[in-house]
Amino acid sequence: MVNLQERKIFISNWFESLQANICHALEQADGGASFQEDIWQRAEGGGGKTRVIQNGNILEKGGVLFSAVFGKAPQQILSRFQLENANFFATGVSIVLHPKNPMVPIIHMNVRYFELSDGQWWLGGGIDLTPHYVFLEDAIFFHTELKKVCDKWHKEYYPKFKKWADDYFFLKHRNETRGIGGIFFDELSENETFTFQDRWGFVQDVGLAFAPIYTTLMQKNSSLPYGETEKMWQAIRRSRYVEFNLVYDIGTKFGLETGGRIESILISMPPTAQWHYNYQPAKDSPEAQTLSYLKKGIDWLAIHSPK
Amino acid sequence: MVNLQERKIFISNWFESLQANICHALEQADGGASFQEDIWQRAEGGGGKTRVIQNGNILEKGGVLFSAVFGKAPQQILSRFQLENANFFATGVSIVLHPKNPMVPIIHMNVRYFELSDGQWWLGGGIDLTPHYVFLEDAIFFHTELKKVCDKWHKEYYPKFKKWADDYFFLKHRNETRGIGGIFFDELSENETFTFQDRWGFVQDVGLAFAPIYTTLMQKNSSLPYGETEKMWQAIRRSRYVEFNLVYDIGTKFGLETGGRIESILISMPPTAQWHYNYQPAKDSPEAQTLSYLKKGIDWLAIHSPK
Numbered sequence: 001m002v003n004l005q006e007r008k009i010f011i012s013n014w015f016e017s018l019q020a021n022i023c024h025a026l027e028q029a030d031g032g033a034s035f036q037e038d039i040w041q042r043a044e045g046g047g048g049k050t051r052v053i054q055n056g057n058i059l060e061k062g063g064v065l066f067s068a069v070f071g072k073a074p075q076q077i078l079s080r081f082q083l084e085n086a087n088f089f090a091t092g093v094s095i096v097l098h099p100k101n102p103m104v105p106i107i108h109m110n111v112r113y114f115e116l117s118d119g120q121w122w123l124g125g126g127i128d129l130t131p132h133y134v135f136l137e138d139a140i141f142f143h144t145e146l147k148k149v150c151d152k153w154h155k156e157y158y159p160k161f162k163k164w165a166d167d168y169f170f171l172k173h174r175n176e177t178r179g180i181g182g183i184f185f186d187e188l189s190e191n192e193t194f195t196f197q198d199r200w201g202f203v204q205d206v207g208l209a210f211a212p213i214y215t216t217l218m219q220k221n222s223s224l225p226y227g228e229t230e231k232m233w234q235a236i237r238r239s240r241y242v243e244f245n246l247v248y249d250i251g252t253k254f255g256l257e258t259g260g261r262i263e264s265i266l267i268s269m270p271p272t273a274q275w276h277y278n279y280q281p282a283k284d285s286p287e288a289q290t291l292s293y294l295k296k297g298i299d300w301l302a303i304h305s306p307k
Numbered sequence: 308m309v310n311l312q313e314r315k316i317f318i319s320n321w322f323e324s325l326q327a328n329i330c331h332a333l334e335q336a337d338g339g340a341s342f343q344e345d346i347w348q349r350a351e352g353g354g355g356k357t358r359v360i361q362n363g364n365i366l367e368k369g370g371v372l373f374s375a376v377f378g379k380a381p382q383q384i385l386s387r388f389q390l391e392n393a394n395f396f397a398t399g400v401s402i403v404l405h406p407k408n409p410m411v412p413i414i415h416m417n418v419r420y421f422e423l424s425d426g427q428w429w430l431g432g433g434i435d436l437t438p439h440y441v442f443l444e445d446a447i448f449f450h451t452e453l454k455k456v457c458d459k460w461h462k463e464y465y466p467k468f469k470k471w472a473d474d475y476f477f478l479k480h481r482n483e484t485r486g487i488g489g490i491f492f493d494e495l496s497e498n499e500t501f502t503f504q505d506r507w508g509f510v511q512d513v514g515l516a517f518a519p520i521y522t523t524l525m526q527k528n529s530s531l532p533y534g535e536t537e538k539m540w541q542a543i544r545r546s547r548y549v550e551f552n553l554v555y556d557i558g559t560k561f562g563l564e565t566g567g568r569i570e571s572i573l574i575s576m577p578p579t580a581q582w583h584y585n586y587q588p589a590k591d592s593p594e595a596q597t598l599s600y601l602k603k604g605i606d607w608l609a610i611h612s613p614k
Contacts, residue, residue, distance in 0.1 A: 038585070052584045061584070173563040173572075239576070246553035247563060256480040256554060265480075269546070269582035276578070277359045277368065278345070278570045 004115060011113045011200070012068040012091040016049070018111070018207045019066040019093050023051050025211035026064070026097070029218045032057030035064065040261050044071035050264045053097075054271075058104060058222045062097035063267030073116060074258055087117040092125070093207065094251070096268040097214065102234035103224040105131035105138065105179065106241060107214050108268070110251070111207045121196075123203045124186035126161070127210060128169050129217075130179030130241060132234045133286055134293040136303060138217060139180045143300040146183050149209045153202040154194075161185045166296040171244055176294040178244045233287050235274035242273050311422060318420045318507070319375040319398040323356070325418070325514045326373040326400050330358050332518035333371070333404070336525045339364030342371065347568050351378035357571045360404075361578075365411060365529045369404035370574030380423060381565055394424040399432070400514060401558070403575040404521070409541035410531040412438035412445065412486065413548060414521050415575070417558070418514045428503075430510045431493035433468070434517060435476050436524075437486030437548060439541045440593055441600040443610060445524060446487045450607040453490050456516045460509040461501075468492045473603040478551050483601040485551045540594050543586060545577035552576070 023035045033056030041047040048067030053059050068091035077088060092112030099106070111125035129142050143162070150157035161183035169178040183206070188199045245252045245268050255265035281287030330342045340363030348354040355374030360366050375398035384395060399419030406413070418432035436449050450469070457464035468490035476485040490513070495506045552559045552575050562572035588594030 054584060061582075063584070173566070173569050235579070239580075242549060242580075243553060243573075246550060259480070262480050263585045266550075266582065267584060271581060271583070272542070273546075273549075273580050273582075274578060275368075275573065275576035275580075277361060277370070277574060 004119070004121070007196075008068075008089050008091065008113070008115060014204065015068075015091055015093045015111065015113075015207075016066050019049065019051065019064050022093070022095065022207075022211050023053075023064050025215055026053065026059065026062075029215040030056040030058045033059065038263075040264070042069050042071075042261075044069075046070050048261070048264065050261070050267065052267060056100075058099055058101065058218050060098050060100040061271040063095065063264070065094045065264055065267065067091065067264075074254075076254070077116070081116065081120065083116070083118065089115045095210065098238070098270045099218070099222070101222050101224065102132040102226050102230040103135075103221040104218055105129045105221075106238075106270075107210075107217075109207075109210045111203050113203075120189070122187040122189045123199050124188065125203060125206055126165060126168070126182060126184035127206060127213075128165050128179060128182035128184070130237070131290070132237045133230070134180060134290045135221070138220070139293075139300045140303065141216070142180065142182065142213060145209060145213050147301065149202070149205045150183065152205060153198060157185075157202070158183070163297075169244065170296065171240060171248070173247070174240065174243075176240070176291070177296060178241065178294075180293060180298070180300065181296075232274065233281075235272055236276060236279060238270035239273040239275050241268075241270055245269070311426065311428070314503075315375075315396050315398065315420070315422060321511065322375075322398055322400045322418065322420075322514075323373050326356065326358065326371055329400070329402065329514075329518050330360075330371050332522055333360065333366065333369075336522040337363040337365045340366065345570075347571070349376050349378075349568075351376075353377050355568070355571065357568070357574065359574060363407075365406055365408065365525050367405050367407040368578040370402065370571070372401045372571055372574065374398065374571075381561075383561070384423070388423065388427065390423070390425065396422045402517065405545065405577045406525070406529070408529050408531065409439040409533050409537040410442075410528040411525055412436045412528075413545075413577075414517075414524075416514075416517045418510050420510075427496070429494040429496045430506050431495065432510060432513055433472060433475070433489060433491035434513060434520075435472055435486060435489035435491070437544070438597070439544045440537070441487060441597045442528070445527070446600075446607045447610065448523070449487065449489065449520060452516060452520050454608065456509070456512045457490065459512060460505060464492075464509070465490070470604075476551065477603065478547060478555070480554070481547065481550075483547070483598070484603060485548065485601075487600060487605070487607065488603075539581065540588075542579055542581035543583060546580040546582050548575075548577055549580050 027034050033053050035051040035053050038050045046069035048065060051064045053062050070089040073086040073088040092110060095109040097107050107129055109127045113123050115121040147158045165181040165184035166177060168184045169181055190196050252265060334341050340360050342358040342360050345357045353376030355372060358371045360369050377396040380393040380395040399417060402416040404414050414436055416434045420430050422428040454465045457468060472488040472491035473484060475491045476488060497503050559572060
């Protein structure tokens with residue numbers, strides 16, 4: 001029998017170091033600002049460390065959040081698992097970064113562990129990329145790296161979790177994806193095929209993949225030139241990010257409803273955003289081209305091959 | 308027996324003229340821009356006229372929307388009234404205006420009529436004001452005018468509908484009201500106390516009160532000076548408006564879920580918005596003073612009297 005008590009301490013400690021390592025790598029790559037830290041406690045049990053970067057050389061605003069919380073399981077969880085009463089434990093790392101230069105993409109990552117007092121547990125998470133301007137080589141790089149992480153653990157992970165991301169990071173009311181997707185997964189538990197170690201190893205690799213992937217994109221694109229047009233388009237794309245997070249994102253909605261620390265939950269909001277009435281980019285413009293890529297089901301790894 | 312067929316044509320025609328009259332009054336008061344009109348049809352029945360103003364002298368972005376739509380009642384309505392099947396008809400005018408000068412408040416108004424094929428009908432609506440900076444004299448003026456409209460029809464309207472607005476225009480996750488409230492009402496139907504004419508007369512008066520109230524505030528405050536600090540605070544207050552509309556507003560949520568015309572639904576979004584991490588205005592600053600007024604239950608009409 002697994003010692004859940006030890007396991008959860010081990011997992012939350014690992015997530016806490018992941019936060020520290022990612023912040024360090026991002027500070028190095030940014031070269032202009034460092035993270036400020038707010039430590040908070042949750043009245044009902046547990047707490048977290050919110051690390052925020054603002055007005056860096058490359059990163060305009062972003063957060064790398066760690067939390068480990070516990071207490072009575074909220075009603076939604078009880079209903080979901082048909083339980084009358086249970087305690088929960090949840091720990092994870094969440095990241096959203098909004099870069100200054102519109103040529104650098106917005107990125108999001110989350111890895112999390114959830115446990116109920118009846119012994120059920122599962123892992124979840126995802127990484128997705130939201131370029132203001134889609135560069136095919138970046139999209140291919142991003143999906144190639146994610147596929148490598150997935151393939152190491154199971155051949156079915158990448159196709160399954162890539163589709164899951166397409167379906168999840170989708171603005172139904174605009175019929176467009178938030179960006180070029182990535183991977184998304186939830187409720188990974190143990191079964192005949194997978195042990196805890198299989199699932200946890202995969203989630204650790206997702207967490208470890210984040211910094212190398214994003215610092216590569218920061219370095220590659222942050223010196224590209226841009227002007228007023230590109231800043232305006234960035235602000236419009238950021239407004240779609242706001243719409244996704246406030247209307248659809250499960251973590252955000254759950255946080256707002258259950259009264260989490262509001263400044264941590266909404267650190268995902270961009271520093272600025274604009275809404276123009278009925279804005280339509282000019283035909284064949286880079287903006288129109290980007291829109292044409294905001295669709296479900298694009299096979300980024302096959303996109304080079306002419307069909 | 309009332310001829311519902313005639314009544315709904317009459318009501319929607321009246322709302323359509325209200326839209327035209329309000330747009331005319333706003334153009335006169337703005338003096339710099341005029342409304343552009345988009346006429347749209349709804350595949351399932353009906354349509355609307357979306358009128359949008361952008362980059363005026365006073366109004367930076369705003370919409371005055373008319374619609375009259377019909378078809379199969381959506382599931383939410385059927386469940387609400389325990390019906391298996393019904394058709395609906397809905398018509399109304401909706402307004403949100405975002406001024407350029409932070410000293411001029413954001414305003415919202417809605418008046419609407421709803422009818423089901425089983426003969427049930429009701430009226431609803433509201434007006435509320437969201438100042439970026441609360442001026443007490445404006446708040447008193449605004450609530451005094453609304454009370455006049457209410458008192459003409461029933462002594463209980465103002466206290467009841469003022470409280471309803473406080474409760475409705477409330478950001479639970481920030482524990483703050485959207486602005487200084489106003490009035491909000493729904494499901495006004497006929498009963499022993501009120502005839503259709505009583506309810507409709509009241510709703511007409513709410514609609515007619517809008518232009519004189521807001522053009523007064525436009526004229527009074529649009530030449531007040533402001534600088535970078537005030538523009539930044541305006542952008543922060545606008546972000547709260549975004550949060551309210553995407554997270555709580557029933558009309559917006561309903562529109563996004565049922566697939567209405569997205570550019571009309573989201574015309575309520577501000578032209579720009581900013582999210583700063585953990586922004587706290589300086590003690591005793593005008594910004595801090597404004598925050599202190601974003602509370603439920605303030606009796607604006609008694610606020611002069613020292614207690």
